[in-house]
Amino acid sequence: MPINKKGAPVRASRPSTGSSANAVRKSGSVSPKHRGYRPDAAPAPSDREPKKRWNADERAARGHSEQRPRGAAASNSARVGRERVERSADGRPNWEPKRAYDGRPTHDARPARDERGNRPARSFDDRPSRGSDARDDRPARSYDARPPRSYDNRPARDDRPARGYDRPADRAARPAKSWDRPQRDDRPARSYDRDARPARTSDDRPARSYDRDARPARSYDNDRPARSYGNDRPARSFDDRRPQRDDRPARSWSDRAPRQDAPRHEAPRHEAGPRPMVEDVVLERLTAQAVTAGEVDGIGFSDLGLGSNIVRVLAELGAATPFPIQAATIPDVLAGRDVLGRGRTGSGKTIAFGAPLVERLLALSAGADKGTRREFGRAPRALILAPTRELALQIDRTVQPIAQSVGLFTTQIYGGVPYARQLGALQRGVDIVIGTPGRVGDLAAQGKLDLSKTIITVLDEADHMCELGFAEPVQEILDRTAQGGQKLLFSATLDKGVADIVERYLVDPAVFEVSGEDQASSTIDHQVLLLDQRDKQQVLIELASGPGKKLVFARTRAFAEQLADLLDEAGIRAESIHGDLNQSRRTRALEKLTSGRVDVLVATDVAARGIHVDDIALVIQADAPDEYKAYLHRSGRTGRAGKEGTVVTLVPRNRRRRTEELLARAEIEANWTSVVPGDAFIEELAAR
DNA sequence: AAAAAAG
Numbered sequence: 240m241p242i243n244k245k246g247a248p249v250r251a252s253r254p255s256t257g258s259s260a261n262a263v264r265k266s267g268s269v270s271p272k273h274r275g276y277r278p279d280a281a282p283a284p285s286d287r288e289p290k291k292r293w294n295a296d297e298r299a300a301r302g303h304s305e306q307r308p309r310g311a312a313a314s315n316s317a318r319v320g321r322e323r324v325e326r327s328a329d330g331r332p333n334w335e336p337k338r339a340y341d342g343r344p345t346h347d348a349r350p351a352r353d354e355r356g357n358r359p360a361r362s363f364d365d366r367p368s369r370g371s372d373a374r375d376d377r378p379a380r381s382y383d384a385r386p387p388r389s390y391d392n393r394p395a396r397d398d399r400p401a402r403g404y405d406r407p408a409d410r411a412a413r414p415a416k417s418w419d420r421p422q423r424d425d426r427p428a429r430s431y432d433r434d435a436r437p438a439r440t441s442d443d444r445p446a447r448s449y450d451r452d453a454r455p456a457r458s459y460d461n462d463r464p465a466r467s468y469g470n471d472r473p474a475r476s477f478d479d480r481r482p483q484r485d486d487r488p489a490r491s492w493s494d495r496a497p498r499q500d501a502p503r504h505e506a507p508r509h510e511a512g513p514r515p516m517v518e519d520v521v522l523e524r525l526t527a528q529a530v531t532a533g534e535v536d537g538i539g540f541s542d543l544g545l546g547s548n549i550v551r552v553l554a555e556l557g558a559a560t561p562f563p564i565q566a567a568t569i570p571d572v573l574a575g576r577d578v579l580g581r582g583r584t585g586s587g588k589t590i591a592f593g594a595p596l597v598e599r600l601l602a603l604s605a606g607a608d609k610g611t612r613r614e615f616g617r618a619p620r621a622l623i624l625a626p627t628r629e630l631a632l633q634i635d636r637t638v639q640p641i642a643q644s645v646g647l648f649t650t651q652i653y654g655g656v657p658y659a660r661q662l663g664a665l666q667r668g669v670d671i672v673i674g675t676p677g678r679v680g681d682l683a684a685q686g687k688l689d690l691s692k693t694i695i696t697v698l699d700e701a702d703h704m705c706e707l708g709f710a711e712p713v714q715e716i717l718d719r720t721a722q723g724g725q726k727l728l729f730s731a732t733l734d735k736g737v738a739d740i741v742e743r744y745l746v747d748p749a750v751f752e753v754s755g756e757d758q759a760s761s762t763i764d765h766q767v768l769l770l771d772q773r774d775k776q777q778v779l780i781e782l783a784s785g786p787g788k789k790l791v792f793a794r795t796r797a798f799a800e801q802l803a804d805l806l807d808e809a810g811i812r813a814e815s816i817h818g819d820l821n822q823s824r825r826t827r828a829l830e831k832l833t834s835g836r837v838d839v840l841v842a843t844d845v846a847a848r849g850i851h852v853d854d855i856a857l858v859i860q861a862d863a864p865d866e867y868k869a870y871l872h873r874s875g876r877t878g879r880a881g882k883e884g885t886v887v888t889l890v891p892r893n894r895r896r897r898t899e900e901l902l903a904r905a906e907i908e909a910n911w912t913s914v915v916p917g918d919a920f921i922e923e924l925a926a927r
Numbered sequence: 928a929a930a931a932a933a934g
Contacts, residue, residue, distance in 0.1 A: 626931065654933050677932040795929060818931060844930055
């Protein structure tokens with residue numbers, strides 16, 4: 240297996256130069272007969288023998304440098320790194336025709352990468368100044384095989400009527416009416432309806448309108464009386480809540496279900512369809528118990544019921560006093576209740592479930608089986624599932640020290656890495672497993688991971704974990720955990736998408752969110768730049784050229800890769816992270832951003848959720864996301880823990896409408912600006 | 928249609 244089937248074509252073919260004809264290239268462009276065949280890029284494809292492309296003899300015959308590793312290492316590196324791509328002597332990938340770079344320095348000018356693929360630190364002096372003054376005398380750059388274009392021979396922009404996107408009044412005048420879409424009723428019934436449940440059709444629901452005004456007001460403001468489910472429960476206070484629990488009328492998810500004033504959550508979901516409108520209505524029941532920031536003033540973690548060891552570790556982790564979502568959920572988690580928690584991105588959800596989970600495990604083992612607590616080969620008693628490996632790792636970094644402080648052990652179980660180490664840890668025995676659904680389910684099915692003693696299960700990014708590709712493996716895993724075990728579901732965008740899981744696995748869950756934590760109160764400034772599609776890459780370069788850490792989102796792996804090259808080529812050190820990279824590359828890319836060795840990370844949505852990197856001041860969406868939740872999560876990589884942040888979304892004019900709708904659904908007020916490359920406003924954003 | 932998650 241010389242080359243990984245999935246990753247290699249893209250990787251191996253990727254000129255590290257963000258080059259022209261690359262724009263449309265992806266693995267699909269490989270002809271079945273010619274692995275790596277590049278009709279549009281290769282100088283003379285016909286002179287290249289299929290299957291011998293990576294053959295050493297041929298390479299030598301073609302006079303290429305011989306740096307490419309052999310054997311297994313070769314195939315691996317071909318997949319792994321853009322720096323491993325074959326280059327001819329001038330540093331240009333061997334398939335790439337010589338191109339005029341308009342006088343810009345080419346690869347020849349860049350220092351060679353060392354053995355590990357790193358280039359020596361770049362000095363900012365040896366590359367062309369990218370100041371705005373210098374920009375004009377640089378010829379326009381073309382990245383996708385278009386003829387070079389100068390801004391001067393385009394139709395003069397100034398002649399066009401001014402666009403009003405940056406005028407608030409303009410936007411205010413536009414009613415949010417664009418999403419009262421009619422098509423719901425003729426869509427097909429949901430495919431994963433279970434037999435046990437009656438088939439649902441949209442007909443038994445009141446017609447849903449997406450018109451904001453027609454919907455029952457959804458507000459998380461403090462000025463609305465706390466929602467109660469038909470009973471006048473006394474206001475919650477942290478001191479007297481526990482004893483009162485028994486007096487409360489039983490509140491169960493299911494018997495609250497047929498509410499008339501809210502749309503039923505069982506709207507059919509559709510694998511195909513013009514747009515996933517269904518996911519847009521936030522589950523209203525989640526507003527059940529709102530905690531305000533003021534409510535938790537003066538409360539410490541120990542007041543919430545956490546032990547001194549844990550409190551000390553939390554302080555070391557930088558959490559001296561609980562955030563609202565933590566204050567809200569910790570007591571109920573400790574009490575053994577199922578909990579649904581919604582807290583804005585960066586609001587401290589990991590500690591909200593991690594700390595009480597450890598404390599509760601400790602409490603549960605304090606009794607009879609104290610002696611067996613560290614028994615060799617013991618089965619884990621808690622499981623935390625996350626949608627990406629990076630997130631699982633990150634959760635472990637928070638939970639592990641907390642667990643360690645009370646003598647409990649965690650281990651990470653996720654894919655993309657060898658089994659041995661994970662199996663070894665499981666054989667020794669662990670208390671808390673943190674992982675991703677694939678490998679966890681794999682090991683569980685193999686009998687290597689015994690979940691039957693798992694009495695606490697956490698779904699982080701729970702709404703995502705309940706979506707199409709995840710729901711099934713997640714449910715299989717949940718089915719293996721201990722009957723009646725405690726379930727904790729957390730997400731910044733927790734919505735009705737979790738209803739199936741909740742109905743099936745949760746009992747009388749406590750539902751929390753933090754009131755006032757909506758987008759309006761966020762510390763994130765949302766900017767939308769309307770531009771010509773063909774200007775996107777240049778504008779991206781200008782945006783990314785400022786100081787500070789930036790996270791760039793692209794919609795596909797190929798485009799993420801391409802943009803990383805583009806930025807690299809433009810003299811901006813950039814890494815990419817996406818699912819086509821092997822785990823060590825992914826980890827390294829993220830680590831490079833965290834450590835500041837690169838300022839720019841170009842990512843697919845693999846990095847959209849949960850990933851915390853300190854001090855990302857700017858999130859750039861080279862592609863707007865498809866879904867409003869993705870927007871919220873992506874933008875939530877900045878503005879964390881109350882810090883300021885800016886999100887810039889690049890929107891081609893033909894996607895304007897769609898983006899407007901998306902932002903409206905996300906309840907985000909963005910500032911729209913029409914730009915062309917070189918605009919001072921871009922520079923201003925880049926400088927933030 | 929894409930991305931993620933097992934290999």
